[in-house]
Amino acid sequence: MSARDVTPDESSELQGLWQAAKQGDRRALARLLTLAGQSEHKPTLYRLLAHSSPPRSSLVSAITGSPGAGKSSLIGKMLPLIRQQGHTVAVLACDPRSPLTGGALLGDRIRMPVTVEDQGIYIRSLATPPGRQGIAESLDIRVGILEHSGFDWILVETVGVGQGDVAVRDLVDCVVLLIPPESGDEIQWEKAGLLELADLVVVSKGDMPGATRTAAQLQQTLNLPGFPPKQILVVSVARNLGIAELVKQLHEQPRRRHAPERRGQRLLLLAQEILAERFAERKDLVQGVLAEARRQGWDDWQAANELVHWLMTHE
16 A cells, blocks of 8 residues: 555544544544655645644744753653643654564663653653754654644654754754753854754753853853843753743744744655655665666766655656
């Protein structure tokens, strides 16, 4: 069955899961989030999203930064504060994909303590392959599923990212960039697109020496011409400092996810994802182009263009 062919029984199953998830069934929600990562189910899920109004507009925030910046630990401290304000919250944690099982490596989940009885918190780990700019596949549709399931807040934790990994910005309302003190990152981020695009910049591990200096360096960078004014926050998970202010700042951020320019960028990301799936499905086509490239003496640019052309004409 191709990605475009959905049987009536399959569509009925998805609709049943959809309605159950909207009514608070966590097993149905977990199943939907799993199916959202499978190409054959995406057409039906996107139609359900398009023809169903969410009960409320969720605040969707991304927590991003380099490996070891403390993203999971920070989210673990934010969750109870968000719940104390009466909000429900879901976390999509983009974890590295295991090379053995293909699943998510869950080491950081232990830093997000959750009371089992609290149905107002939902955490889901997503396996993230290399080359995805720190975000899992089908992240946009999974955010939509959580929004339609009634969560007030949705937090997206990226895999440890580099300077140019900015794709998550088009999928969320605001981006929080975490930078650890005295790591050298404060210098590297001066050249980074992510520092410019982040809505909030946070120095993590504020109890460590050098946190104040790092914050001052970042403030100098952000005061340079061409940078929009931004507040630098310093937080400490160990001492529980600055986290309430971060939650407050996030709550006050404008909802930008549905702006027309963001939708345009999301469509480009989705188109790239669809093309990648098509190439994966047509390995025979890729091998045929490679063989033809060897015979014709094509360079990589010619071969890639031919591959795209053949894919479009053979669909």
